[in-house]
Amino acid sequence: MYLKNQSSSNRLNNFLEEIEGSVQGHRDGHGFVVRDDGESDIYLPPNEMRAVLHKDRVKARIVRLDRRGRPEGRVVEIIERPPQPIIGRLLQESGVWLVAPEDKRYGQDVLIPKGATGTAKPGQVVVVELTEPPALFGQPVGRVKEVLGEVDDPGMEIEIAVRKYGVPHEFSEACLAEARALPDKVRPQDKRQRVDLTDIPLVTIDGEDARDFDDAVYCEPARVGRAKGWRLLVAIADVSHYVQTGSAIDVDAYDRATSVYFPRRVIPMLPEKLSNGLCSLNPEVERLCMVCDMLVTAKGEVQAYQFYPAVMFSHARFTYTEVAAILANTRGPEAMRRKERVADLLNLHDVYRALLAARQVRGAVDFETTETQIICDDNGRIEKIVPRVRNEAHRLIEEAMLAANVCSADFIAQGKQPGLYRVHEGPTPEKKEILRNYLKAMGVGMSIGDEPHPSEFQAIAAATKDRPDAQQIHAMLLRSMQQAIYTPINSGHFGLAYEAYTHFTSPIRRYPDLLVHRVIKAILDKTRYQLPVLPTPGEAHAKLAKRMASRVAKPSAAPRKLSAAAAKETQAWEAAGLHCSANERRADEASRDVEAWLKCKYMREHLGEEYGGVVTAVTSFGIFVTLDAMYVEGLVHITELGGEYFKFDEARQELRGERTGIRYAIGSRLRVQVSRVDLDGRKIDFRIVHEGADLVPRALKDKGVVPRDAPAGQVARKAAPRKSAAAAPARSPIDAIKSAVKKAVAKTKAKAKEKARKPRR
Structure with missing residues (x-):
């Protein structure tokens, strides 16, 4: 951190130091050096960005500090230019061919020589390979490597995104050949040394549009000691049986690390033969699985568990909607169609309620948030955006999976083998302070301690759920938390209130789950799993990896000395965790x-239309509003809020007008008009056409201040002064000043006349 009160010697050292980092461009022409050491980013003015590109690795030196003590620098050396294809539209201007990058962080158009356009036509979206880097007085030069098509082609947004974020979207020939060689069904030799569960009525419960089925469940009443309880089986697809460590399929799966989900398309981690076929727990076919077999008490505690490989037969493929309907009415049409499975579903519901009660006792965070789903037509255009409604069936499966994941973490810890835990740490000191100040400013009357427990967050959420600003408070509680990561260092899961937690239940779509399966199998076989020698995280993830590593808390116990082999093994697991975490972020960003x-393309068709919405975020430069009917977010820039000066209150997370006192905070209701859509920048701008009465403080309402564009009657009623028999006509401040000046002038003139009348002595 660079501060104004640093000693002169420290400042001199800062200015002399050469700092390594990655360039992050900005669409306005300037950029930043994101430092490898995690310290404050270094600002690069537009002239410094002329010779570098977004994502370049550089050495920079700080040359000055701005008024707020933030560093500004210049590039002294370009360490590496990563081979980065640039995606953009091919244009011809005055006989010159160029490509305007789709990602505006690149900041410069790429010149294309006449013979390097290939088969591309003007206006088409292309992938460019650089042949000459940019210089201070010259633009970058490249050649067209691939033609993606017209900008309005169905699915073009996905083709752009996978290349823009470097998402692997084509399997290697070796991987596909290996997948083709796999059997089409479970063979007799595959069943050896496995528990036969084909007579157990395991079922899958997923969404209507699901194609790969990772998990199946079954529950029956059981005695746990002398008390009532349940036996809960969670069977997970045994991907590790078919994907051998270090194989071609394994290398591709590690490279992807996760499946990536887009509207109407999925880029799977595994070839389709595995993800939708051989590994998927499809109904009425035999499948290999790894089972977590648990005994759950009436209080929702897992009294005992065991893991074992098995062969299963899915007796039904349920959807969440169908199960929720059956649980709500066991005599309804859905229940009649599935009457042989209704008793099993009721058992699952009973164990779910016990697990849920244990969750509440544990104090785990459980905020209700709204997730949306984009419904597209056959041409890839949005038809509508609808909320994903979480029902009892969603929660039932979630609690069953959480129980299995906790058991897998405990099994690995008890087996004393390294593995990847899913770690979610509590808020950082900075975020704790911001949250405390916010809760105090909002008059909540509750706060969090120096070492907060998730139950404190849940208690605040429960205590404020009926307040008008509940949504605003809950949003701030969520924002104070950190992101979860994969790491071999177990620091627990703050949000779920678990001492140890890992991912076991989705090996078809998550590589960490596949690694967990392999470790569990190694413990069962009394061997030790060795990570394969696979590619290490690339430079594109170096910055994120280092920041993640710095966030992972070290174990409280004094670190024991490790042998060279053990240190190397730990380092390999840390690299795998960082790689999987970084690629998870990459998939989310894409x-x-x-x-x-x-959404931008959809809203272009609704320019000028008005919608009701709610403020979902507040910044120093404006407010973000999410529309009620469409679940689309856009910005109302601070310049659109009127002629007065607005001050950003960080403690309250609101913008407040200095003259009128109008406040814009999370949860405020507005009516807005769609004023501008920037497809390239992925930005939607709104302007306010009507403000809610709750934006104006009561004291100011009494003085006649009203929201803009309020109904005429409301304005007249609130703006008119209160009349009384002795009241004088209302005057504006300007009239009052004029009157005072007029009186003062008259008084001065009167004194002068009086003085003139008196005889001189």
Whole structure:
């Protein structure tokens, strides 16, 4: 951190130091060096960005500090230019061919020589390979490597996103050949040394549009000691049986680390033969699985568990909607169609309620948030955006999976083998302070301690759920928490209130789950799992990896000395965790980018239309509003809020007008008009056409201040002064000043006349 009160010697050292980092461009022409050591980013003015590109690895030196003590620098050396294809539209201007990058962080158009356009036509979206880097007085030069098509082609937004974020989307030939060689069904030799569960009525419960089925469940009443309880089976697809460590399929799966989900398309971690076929727990076929077999008490505690490989036969494929309907009415049409499975579903519901009660006792965080789903037509255009409603069936499966994941973490810890835990740490000191100040400013009357427990967050959420600003408070509680990561260092899961937690239940779509399966099998076989020698995280993830590593708390116990082999093994697991965490973020960013593109394209058709909405975020430069009917977010820039000066209150997370006192905070209701859509920048701008009465403080309402564009009657009623028999006509401040000046002038003139009348002595 660079501060104004640093000693002169420290400042000199800062200015002399050469700092390594990655360039992050900005669409306005400037950029930043994101430091490898995690310290404050270094600002690069536009002239410094002329010779570098977004994502370049550089050495920079700080040359000055701005008024707020933030560092500004210049690039002294370009360490590496990563081979980064640039996606954009091919244009021809005055006979010159160029490509305007789709990602505006690149900041410069790429010149294309006449013979390097290939088969591309003007206006098409292309992938460019750089042949000459940019210089201070010259633009970058490249050649067209791939033609993606027209910008309005169905699915073009996905083709752009996978290349923009470097998402692997084509399997290697070796991987596909290996997948083709796999059997089409479970063979007799595959069943050896496995528990036969084909007579157990395991079922899958997933969404209507699901194609790969990772998990199946079954529950029956059981005695746990002398008390009532349940036997809960969670069977997970045994991907590790078919994907051998270090194989071609394994290498591709590690490279992807996760499946990426887009509207109407999935880029799977595994080839389709595995993900939708051989590994998927499809109904009425035999499948290999790993089972977590648990005894659950009436209080929702897992009294005992065991893991074992098995062969299963899915007796039904349920959807969440169908199960929720059966649980709500066991005599309804859905229950009549599935009457042989109704008793099993009721047992699952009973164990779910016990697990849920244990969750509440544990104090785990459980905020209700609204997730949305984009419904597209055959051409890839948005038809509508609808909320994903979580019903009892969703929660039932979630609690069953949580129980299995906790058991897998405990099994690995008891087996004293390294593995990847899913770690979620509590808020950082900075976020704790911001949250405390916010809760105090909002008059909540509750706060969090120095070492907060998730139950404190849940208690605040429960205590404020009926307040008008509940949504605002809950949003701030969520934002104070950190992101979960994969790491071999177990620091517990703050949000779920678990001492140890890992991911075991989705090996078809998550590589960490596959690694957990392999470790569990190694413990069962009394061997030790060795990580394969696979590619290490690339430079594109170096910055994120280092920041993640710095966030992972070290074990409280004094670290024991490790042998060279043990240290190397730990380092390999840390690299795998960082790689999986970084690629998880990459998948999320690519998915959000596609959704933002689709929403922008959708809202272009609604320019000028008005909608009701709620403020979902407040910044120093404006407010973000999410529309009620469409679940689309846009910005109302601070310049659109009127002619007065607005001050950002960080403690209250609101913008407040200095003259009128009008406040814009999370949860405020507005009516807005769609004023501008920037498809390239993925931005939607709104302007306010009507403000809610709750934005104006009561004291100011009494003085006649009203929201803009309020109904005429409301304005007249609130703006008119209160009349009384002795009241004088209302005057504006300007009239009052004029009157005072007039009186003062008259008084001065009167004194002068009086003085003139008196005789001189």
